[in-house]
Each structure stands twice: as C-alpha cells, then as structure tokens.
Amino acid sequence: MAIIIEPSRIATDGDDLEGEEPSEALGLPADEEAQAAGPIRYELNVQLAGRELIVTGEVAARIRFACSRCATPFETDVRDGSFFYEQELEDLHSPVDLTGEVRESIILAFPTYPVCQSACRGLCPRCGANRNREQCGCTETTEPIGSVFDSLDVRERTEHGRT
Ligand SMILES: [Zn+2]
C-alpha cells in the first residue's frame, strides 16, 4: 500500500520501478467532485548519485470529474509525464516512501476546468437543458437591445486591440 524505495538496493545504473497503488491512496475526500476511478499507476526511474536520490518518470490515475460546462460526470486519465523527486539521504539504509509525492503530483495535474469533451456545448443559461443532447429552442437574442449593443461594442474593441 505504498511506493517504497530502498536506497541501498538501487543498482549503480539505476532501477526501473513500475506498479499500481489502490485508488484510495489518492486520499480524495468523499464529498470532492473529482473521484478516483482506478488505481494510481507509476513508471519511475530511480537513481542514486552519492547520497542524492533522484526519481523521474510518469505517474497517472483515472479520475471521474463533473464537467465544468454541462455537469455530466466523465472519466479521464490524469497524467504527470515529468514526475521529479530529489532528496539528499541521510541514511542509505532507511526506505523512502514516495506515495505522498506521487499522489501530490497527480492532484496537481488535475484540470482546473475539466470538460467532458473539448466541444462540450454546456447547459442552456435560460432553461438548463444540456445542449450536447437536446436543442431546447431558447433563442439567444431575447436580451434587451441595449445589452446586445454593449456586447457588440466590447467585441469590436477587443478585436481592434489585438491588431
Ligand atoms: Zn460537458
């Protein structure tokens, strides 16, 4: 139930360490919107240079998110392809537990605004219909004329600003 490295056993040209940890190792609270949907997976290379422990590689986990546009739950792989850990060891004979580092790097790789698909059309702001699944028939131009002009104005200004 942990990713343990024993420094004294690392081969002089390094070791490859591959495996899985149960999804509970992510420690996501039950009321969190993101939930683990599969084990933590890791493919690491472990090197010992003098007393310096250097670990690089890839860590990943399958996570269930709620889409930030349409609220539909979906699963995706969250991956950190450049996992890096370095530590000066005081005692080469005491094992190093990397579980916390791996968990943290996966959680840091979570998308800020997870979306079920990049083309997700989200929910209708008027009736709440999921626009990926149905056309609700709400018209977009029922706002007062003044505010339509306002937004046109803004769009024009930003376009000019870019040139
Ligand atoms: Zn969506």
Ligand SMILES: [Zn+2]
């Ligand atoms: Zn609608």
